Amino acid sequence: MAASSHIKDPTREQRDFTGRVIGLFLLALLAIFVLLARMIHLQVADYEKYRTRSDQNRIQVQPIGPPRGLIFDRNGVLLADNQPVFTLGLVAEQIPDLDRLIAELHSLVEFDERDVEVFKKRFERRRRPFESVPLKVVLSEAEIAALAVNRFRLPGVVVEAQLVRHYPMGALMGHAIGSVRRVSEDDLKTLDPVSYSATQFIGKLGIERVYERSLHGEVGYQQVETDARGRIRKVLSVQPPVAGQNLTLQLDTNLQTAATAALGERRGAVVAIDPRTGGILALVSNPGYDPNIFVTGVSAARYKELSEDRQMPLFNRATSGQYAPGSTFKPVVALCGLSLGATNWDRTISDHGFFRLPGQARIYRDWSWTKGNSGGQGIVDLTRAIYRSSNVYFFELASRLEVNDFVKCASKFGYGRNTTVDVLDELPGRLPDPVWKRGAKGEPWYPGDTINMGVGQGDVLATPLQLATVAALIANRGHWMRPRLLLSSDQALAEWDPPPPMPDVTDLVSGSDWERLIDAMEMVVHRGNLGYQQSGTAFPYIGKDLPYRMAGKSGTAQVVGIKQGETYNEKELTEFQRKHAWFIAFAPADAPEIAVSVLVENGGGGSAFAAPVARQVIDAFLVPKLAAR
């Protein structure tokens, strides 16, 4: 400060000041250039980088779920479609107090603890911010209105429309076509996360499961502009989803209705097949259930009620019910006996009502055997053995068959395996042989086992679908058509590689052998009014006024025991211990158009209880056609 004076010098001050100002102005200019350089660096040099970053910020790709393919019956009747339902969803970010909100919603909308539990699980694993999580899937009109009125005091509550699988036929087609369920945690582990990214439902049973890939369709995408909170502001571009394929099934709703009506209140199953194509025309399991209740989630109470019902409505008897085939097995035993040279059409035996192996005490009884009456059916040849269903004839025939040869022959008819093209839920039944018996029971094969098998008892088991397949195979004189549900689709189905055709059994026996067997099966139905023990077993019940030729075979399966875990009171014990009634049939006998199997659980005799159901079903199918010709 030596240079500075102690008195003010305005002129010098002014000069100094101007110098300072010029210096500072240059400094300011420099600063502005620094700012400009920075801006040019960001906006020109790194423009691409920041442009991309800004686009990534705002542009999101969202999947759009494809609408599921529709399912029709062979006449174009809609069996499965998609309908909008209104869903109550909650958005986490907008909810101050979840428990209080749920309590408040309880007064407006009906839901139970299980719904809340499921909701909370989903709520915790939600993927995106501001994604709504469904609390209740199907809202009633009243609930929608109540929510709309109270909207202002329910922040974070959204009502959204979504397409949900719907089965217009309800319980009628429930077992026949299966159903979808909401995609579960477990499903997500195995599903393709990309193609199912916007899918709510997945086929879990029946046709819905088998053709899942084609019915599902292909996921679409939309590019959306979202703000920093994830809300959609604008849709930029859309790649629409490809709707699932529409499927037309072999099923005939009219026939399904007739078959269901024919069973009435009784537990049982009916399967009808067109033997010319293998097409399954009707697939009934009674009682059924309405699959719609499962689509959007069934209440715990309702599910408990259904699953513990002694009538077992959820159990698909037609494909999963495995029963002893009883006497319906006899035509196959006859064919195999002929094929193996163990019998012929002229050979006769004397039927005294029971059969006994030489040197053994055990008696195998005919169905007609009663205490104090050991009359039997008299002199019996193969034809009579079929139309009178003589057990003694088949005991004797089976006693002379080598079991492995016989089993090999019977398996050609589809016993013991699933021969269908697309009914993957079907269980295989069982065709026992010595190897199986040693493995399963630890016992050797006794001659008595073969004898029991000769009349379809013992360890042999079959499903109603399998027996309908056998009926169709006999109707075709040994020509195999694998049973199938699919009739046609819009385009070839990508996922389905059909199994190779089953080898025909046409040459197992001669052409005349086939005709004589079918004649004998016609006699089961049509032979009548010829005196004591001369009529076919089913004639009194269905044969008197048939306008067409039907070939059939009754069966009565013994109910061996009661399954574990089921307890019934004394009165029901007797009901559930009664025999199962079977009937298999096809018509017209000369040029069959329909083959049917009927099972009535604990129904009693096959001819009396199952045959009338079979006739009603075939009547419903054939009579209108015959009238039209």
Next chain:
Amino acid sequence: MSSRDFVRSMPGGGLPGVRRLNNMHLDPLMLLALLGVIVFGLVVLFSALGRDISAFDGQVVRVVLALAIMVIAAQFEPGFYLRWTPLLYGVGMVMLVAVIFAGVTVKGSQRWLELPGLPRFQPSELMKIAVPLMVAWYFNDRPLPPRLGHLLVALALIGAPAALIAIQPDLGTGILVVAAGLAVVVLSGLQWRWMALAALAAAVAAPGLWYVMRDYQRDRVLTLFDPERDPLGAGWNIIQSTTAIGSGGVFGKGLFEGTQSNLDFLPEGQTDFIIAVVAEELGLIGVITLLMLYLMIIARGLYMATQARHTFGRLTVGSLTLTFFVYVFVNIAMVSGLLPVVGVPLPLVSYGGTSAMTLLAGFGIVMSIHTHRGW
């Protein structure tokens, strides 16, 4: 050349309207530049507000009010300011102390004072003007360049309020108050070598500053060097603002078309970060336009400072102009990632009335000093 000659030599300078403005103690060129920034700012702000008419109307009212304050401030004689400066400074200091004991806390900082009958306000805002006025007042009848003793007094006049503001804590405003005061000291003719020495000392002391900073302040400094260290937290603002600026390119995305701002990625897009909206929507062209308007204000202000006849006037006009520029620089440097984030609005553009009123009141004083030729 006198200011009058300069005006006359400008296009339209001889028009009756311009003369009338001069008679109203308003400087036409400065007014033009200020209005240019204000109008430019309102247009961008309308976009940044998401075209919310009611919020925009509120801002228009505040800006008009601020302009009215400027016009009124220009009418007082410079002697009035010289006379009342110590009192203004004294009242400001009292209020800063009052804030410590009776202030209202908003967002963790105790900056506001609520006096009965007055709207809630920040005394620190007042000090942005009071401090340079006070230092200029102090230097007015003392020989310049200042002697060491006078310099130390001046530094105390600056440091006391700045310290009170910094502990609120409001480091940003504290720094701006220091900048305003130091501008006077620099303009007073302090030797360059002293200033170089001071700058060196500051550079040496800077690491020590680290230890007195609070956690959030350290966070901001760290974020400046590496925004990605906490991209959703401390780094979010600066990442989104540089993204907004860079994605604007040379020509911008178009007015109202900025995605960063309209989709709420850019925080504080209406207030401190509004330059990012300018850069995103109007591009480099828009940024250059705004910078040129600011440069006009500064050039005109500094010119006016050289025209003042008395020490107080010179120092006041020059320091208020320089302070204005410091605001501009700090704000833009902060938003573009050159400086740590401090709460400094972009002058005359950011949403809010207080800043505009303080600034325009300052320009009112500038015009008063310039147009009252007795000074």
